[in-house]
Amino acid sequence: MTQAPTLHMKGSAKIGDTLIFDALDLTVAAGQWTCLLGSSGVGKSTVLKLFAGLAEHVDFSGTFGAESGPLDGKIALMAQSDLLLPWLTVAQNVALGARLRGEASDAGKVASVLDRVGLADKSKSKPSELSGGQRQRVALARTLMEDRPVVLLDEPFSALDAKNRARMQELSAEVLEGRTVLLVTHDPAEAARLGHAIVVMTESGAQTVTPPQGAVPRAIDNENVLKVQAALLARLREDA
Amino acid sequence: MKSWQAGIASTLLGLAIWQTIVTLGDLQKFILPGPVLVAETLWKSRVIIIENAWVTLSEVLLGLVLGALIGGISAIMLASSPMTRALVRPMLVFTQAIPVFALAPILNLWLGFGLTSKVVMALIIVYFPVTSAFFDALIRVNPDWLGLGRVMGAGKWRVMWHIRIPAALPGFASGLRLAAVYAPIGAIIGEWVGASKGLGYLMLLANGRAKIDLMFAALIVLAVMTICLHAATDQFCKRFLDRTDA
Secondary structure, eight states: OOOOOOEEEEEEEEETTEEEEEEEEEEEOTTSEEEEEOOTTSSHHHHHHHHHTOOTTOEEEEEEEETTBOOTTOEEEEOSSOOOOTTSOHHHHHTHHHHHHTOOOOHHHHHHHHHHTTOGGGTTSOGGGSOHHHHHHHHHHHHHHHTOSEEEEESTTTTSOHHHHHHHHHHHHHHTTTSEEEEEESOHHHHHHHOSEEEEEETTEEEEEOOOSSSSSOOTTOHHHHHHHHHHHHHHHHHO | OOHHHHHHHHHHHHHHHHHHHHHHHTOOTTTOOOHHHHHHHHHHTHHHHHHHHHHHHHHHHHHHHHHHHHHHHHHHHHHHOHHHHHHHHHHHHHHHHSOHHHHHHHHHHHHOSSHHHHHHHHHHHHHHHHHHHHHHHHHTSOHHHHHHHHHTTOOHHHHIIIIIHHHHHHHHHHHHHHHHHHHHHHHHHHHHHSOSSSHHHHHHHHHHTTOHHHHHHHHHHHHHHHHHHHHHHHHHHHHHHHHHTO
């Protein structure tokens, strides 16, 4: 993995005539988790799509990117849906990037990332044989396999049940350590647990909120985490 | 009742109704022969029927395979390039507006009265359902899969080969199932317009000589052939999709 870069985005975005966000000024610090929190439709996924280069339909005016140069080939993406290909095995899904680039896949590395997410025994299974939590762990393994310095997470835990969500948050924080992570979420608890930095995106703009102290992932029942969570929720509700 | 039992019962019922109409209506055998007579003719003329059925089956199978192949490739080309789509699609729609029946004499003129013109007829009639079903499926592939592929740095053709085509195989299969039923229509029309072999030719010949029992025998063989072809295609698609798990 190359050095994790700092990302920035400054500007406004429109789709057709509809303003998605205006005068956004966002910095995603190198090697840290930045949580972009906001209600549905506030444009947080658009921010992520712009960084990922998947926003041809968005009319963006301003600047965004990494300080260190172009983002091509530096990004891995993980979404709410696991996006596993049903006709491939778990191991083949994890190695999808190599397959799509026409490279030989490194079987040893596949085994090691699957081991890291606790699915070493499932490498030959098809996605349909796995639970929702396991599938999302395969998606995390696929993200790790790409070994990119920047990881964009689009509500990757929101479709999981409470137990699996907490476990996935902890696992992701552990295995993605040292990378520049932008997590888009609508869950204040998640932002309070995982963010080295927290940005609340509302219709009136983006505001930075001081995260709780302590290393990530923070305990769910930590007093400061709960306080920040409550403050974030209040901030979100003000907007509505 | 199991499905095969239901099938047999339904066939027997159909035959009984047929025989009743013939008996009660006191119909001449050159108007509507009864099932018993048709069965007798089917057995007596089995050699000539099998010879001609073999010709029709070859035409149908060749047309089906070629139509599926060319249709599949067309769908991939259409799905991969908006330019091709813009240029070729209106042409496709226009050609579909021409009744295949009207093309048969021209094809006979161009390709002769032999096998080729019938294969091409079957091919043409098979081409559109295959192309259209496969193309629709290729276009409707989950856009998030395509986005993931792009973020991973995949080129257009690798995304096509590794994501879009496998994801769209069920669409191709449903086009193929339709095609299996359509292909015999193309071959028979071709034979009607001009041929010296095949079930379509045999039916016209029998009709001209008032051998309606032979015509019915040929018709039944054709129907059974089509049903078997559809069932075989269905099995093929199921196994293929099971194996690729799409």
